[in-house]
Amino acid sequence: MGTTRVDVTPAAAAMMRQLRGQHGPLMFHQSGGCCDGSSPMCYLEGEFRTGQSDVLLESLKIDGVDEPITFWMSGSQFELWKHTHLTVDVVPGRGAGFSLEAPEGVRFLIRSRLLTEQELAELS
Amino acid sequence: MTVYSAPGSDGAIVNYESRYDHFIGGEYVPPARGQYFANPSPVTGQDFCEVARGTAEDVEKALDAAHGAADAWGRTSTAERANILNKIADRMEQNLEKLAVAECWENGKPVRETLAADIPLAIDHFRYFAGAIRAQEGTAGEIDDDTVAYHFHEPLGVVAQIIPWNFPILMAVWKLAPALAAGNAVVLKPAEQTPASIHYWLSLVADLLPPGVLNIVNGFGVEAGKPLASSNRVAKVAFTGETTTGRLIMQYASENLIPVTLELGGKSPNIFFDDVSRLDDDFYDKSLEGFSMFALNQGEVCTCPSRALIQQGIYSDFLAAGVKRVENLKQGNPLDTDTQVGAQASNDQLEKILSYFDIGRQEGAKVLTGGARADLGGNLSGGYYVQPTIFEGSNAMRIFQEEIFGPVVSVTSFADYADAIKIANDTLYGLGAGVWTRDINTAYRAGRAIKAGRVWTNSYHLYPAHAAFGGYKQSGIGRENHKMMLDHYQQTKNLLVSYSPKAMGFF
Numbered sequence: 001m002g003t004t005r006v007d008v009t010p011a012a013a014a015m016m017r018q019l020r021g022q023h024g025p026l027m028f029h030q031s032g033g034c035c036d037g038s039s040p041m042c043y044l045e046g047e048f049r050t051g052q053s054d055v056l057l058e059s060l061k062i063d064g065v066d067e068p069i070t071f072w073m074s075g076s077q078f079e080l081w082k083h084t085h086l087t088v089d090v091v092p093g094r095g096a097g098f099s100l101e102a103p104e105g106v107r108f109l110i111r112s113r114l115l116t117e118q119e120l121a122e123l124s
Numbered sequence: 125m126t127v128y129s130a131p132g133s134d135g136a137i138v139n140y141e142s143r144y145d146h147f148i149g150g151e152y153v154p155p156a157r158g159q160y161f162a163n164p165s166p167v168t169g170q171d172f173c174e175v176a177r178g179t180a181e182d183v184e185k186a187l188d189a190a191h192g193a194a195d196a197w198g199r200t201s202t203a204e205r206a207n208i209l210n211k212i213a214d215r216m217e218q219n220l221e222k223l224a225v226a227e228c229w230e231n232g233k234p235v236r237e238t239l240a241a242d243i244p245l246a247i248d249h250f251r252y253f254a255g256a257i258r259a260q261e262g263t264a265g266e267i268d269d270d271t272v273a274y275h276f277h278e279p280l281g282v283v284a285q286i287i288p289w290n291f292p293i294l295m296a297v298w299k300l301a302p303a304l305a306a307g308n309a310v311v312l313k314p315a316e317q318t319p320a321s322i323h324y325w326l327s328l329v330a331d332l333l334p335p336g337v338l339n340i341v342n343g344f345g346v347e348a349g350k351p352l353a354s355s356n357r358v359a360k361v362a363f364t365g366e367t368t369t370g371r372l373i374m375q376y377a378s379e380n381l382i383p384v385t386l387e388l389g390g391k392s393p394n395i396f397f398d399d400v401s402r403l404d405d406d407f408y409d410k411s412l413e414g415f416s417m418f419a420l421n422q423g424e425v426c427t428c429p430s431r432a433l434i435q436q437g438i439y440s441d442f443l444a445a446g447v448k449r450v451e452n453l454k455q456g457n458p459l460d461t462d463t464q465v466g467a468q469a470s471n472d473q474l475e476k477i478l479s480y481f482d483i484g485r486q487e488g489a490k491v492l493t494g495g496a497r498a499d500l501g502g503n504l505s506g507g508y509y510v511q512p513t514i515f516e517g518s519n520a521m522r523i524f525q526e527e528i529f530g531p532v533v534s535v536t537s538f539a540d541y542a543d544a545i546k547i548a549n550d551t552l553y554g555l556g557a558g559v560w561t562r563d564i565n566t567a568y569r570a571g572r573a574i575k576a577g578r579v580w581t582n583s584y585h586l587y588p589a590h591a592a593f594g595g596y597k598q599s600g601i602g603r604e605n606h607k608m609m610l611d612h613y614q615q616t617k618n619l620l621v622s623y624s625p626k627a628m629g630f631f
Contacts, residue, residue, distance in 0.1 A: 030368070031366045031367050031368035031369065032366060032389075032526060032552065032598065033365070033370070033388040033389030033390070033426075033598065033599070034288070034389025034390070034425075034426040035288045035289065035365045035366055035389065035426075036365060036366050036369070037365070037368075037388070037389050037527050037529070038366075038476060038526045038527055039366075039472075041368045041369065041372075043372075047372075048368070048371070048372055048375070049375055074367070076552055076598070077367075077552065080525045080526075080552070084483065091471065091475040092471050093470055093471050093473075094316055094317050094470050094472065095289060095345070095470060095472065096345060096346075096472075097345050097349075097365055097369030097372070098345040098346045098350045098353075098369055099346060102316065102346060103344045103346065103347060107472035107475075109475055109479060110479065111479050111482070112479065112482070112522070113483070113486060114486050114487065
């Protein structure tokens with residue numbers, strides 16, 4: 001498997017499968033700012049209109065989900081995050097803007113690590 | 125020292141109901157789909173009530189009620205509305221201690237803060253806008269001898285307000301007081317993390333407002349907030365939260381061609397120039413308190429001074445004194461009036477803060493104090509406590525660029541004035557900032573040069589009703605507080621009147 005910017009934990013993948021079954025195709029947009037910020041927001045694909053100011057970090061392939069789940073971030077935020085690898089996890093929680101998982105009593109969460117020199121080279 | 129009994133326990137001065145429905149048209153209405161969700165206290169992690177899980181049907185019902193009430197409410201005299209706002213303030217003042225304990229229990233913040241800040245500020249906010257609306261006047265412009273332009277303020281009608289969880293009552297009041305003063309009817313959605321304290325507040329004041337003027341629909345963002353924010357039956361949406369949801373709300377608003385006000389957070393710099401250490405006096409002590417202000421409300425403040433910039437000449441000594449100050453903060457039971465640092469508001473908030481401890485360390489930031497979850501033992505073990513934490517690093521690190529919303533400050537040094545301003549402005553956000561210096565020229569120039577909506581100068585975390593609050597850059601659009609806020613909830617009606625009996629002569 002090639003170098004990725006975004007991975008998904010098994011628990012997060014299971015929640016994505018569930019949400020996909022309940023609602024339809026999904027997308028993520030990474031938020032910044034206060035309250036529920038600095039967290040990934042999960043929407044129906046196309047619900048959040050991405051544009052020139054956004055960067056597509058990854059099209060996530062999730063077992064049991066036919067279509068890729070896109071993971072977006074604003075370009076200005078990406079400039080500050082691009083040296084890090086992101087893993088979408090899920091934890092018990094509440095509250096998530098308009099993110100789809102909140103009613104399930106869980107919250108998607110980003111875990112980060114530094115990309116290695118080799119990974120950075122492969123991604124550039 | 126006082127330790128309040130937990131709501132629902134023996135000796136409690138305030139108790140929550142076991143269940144809260146929606147408040148629509150002046151009465152409590154069960155959710156259309158009959159579903160409820162559990163509401164835990166961050167103090168212990170235990171559920172203390174259940175709350176209606178609202179959906180689009182409930183939002184529509186609330187909008188029906190608001191539209192039914194809006195016209196008559198908008199025509200009431202400003203004196204009448206101001207009197208109601210003043211009465212609300214009086215009721216709150218009579219029940220200040222109960223409100224403070226209720227909010228503490230739901231949010232996890234220390235009761236000393238709700239007693240001294242949240243609730244008194246909320247009370248004052250109603251009084252401020254009661255006064256402001258009485259004093260507001262339209263204008264009459266004399267265009268020429270026969271023509272006059274009158275400008276009247278008119279309410280927008282029905283407005284939507286989506287409230288954050290970090291100050292459940294105060295943030296609701298920041299939005300409610302100007303909206304109601306200006307004559308709008310409101311549909312309000314509290315945060316799903318803190319849905320109950322606003323209902324306790326409502327139990328004190330509901331009889332003062334005509335039915336339908338204030339409607340509260342509880343629920344999750346995606347199920348209740350989205351139908352409200354995207355409704356074509358609201359004239360404005362006010363939201364406090366984060367950037368992605370802010371953009372989504374603007375997107376919905378663009379479909380309906382309505383205005384929004386957005387308050388989306390920040391990464392506020394707190395700048396300490398060399399001269400603060402020139403004397404070991406009250407001001408030096410105050411500046412160390414200012415450094416420690418990142419721990420206020422467990423850092424769950426949009427304006428948390430989460431980046432401390434300390435000039436090189438005093439860096440080591442000032443930082444050492446700051447670390448000592450922070451290590452002396454008392455963390456504990458939020459219901460204890462001696463407690464200075466309480467619980468984070470939710471488990472996911474706790475988890476997010478811990479994830480930032482991880483990436484902060486990986487990026488090479490040094491933990492000077494804290495850096496872990498706090499286990500306070502006993503029945504507080506299940507609560508969401510984080511040690512006040514000081515990181516030392518550089519401004520490019522993610523812990524310097526992202527809002528952690530925890531009791532965490534990231535510290536770096538600067539060489540001179542230009543360097544300070546450069547680092548301060550090297551952020552996506554521009555909500556708050558702090559400037560600490562004994563030199564009035566430096567204070568003034570720095571305050572004007574920092575691209576942020578509020579620059580506290582030799583102070584921090586003051587929130588008087590009469591000072592405008594809001595963001596530059598990605599921190600949002602519009603302002604809260606100050607009488608200018610009335611404009612955000614009003615239309616301008618221009619009557620352009622000719623007093624001449626003569627035809628204009630065109631046709």
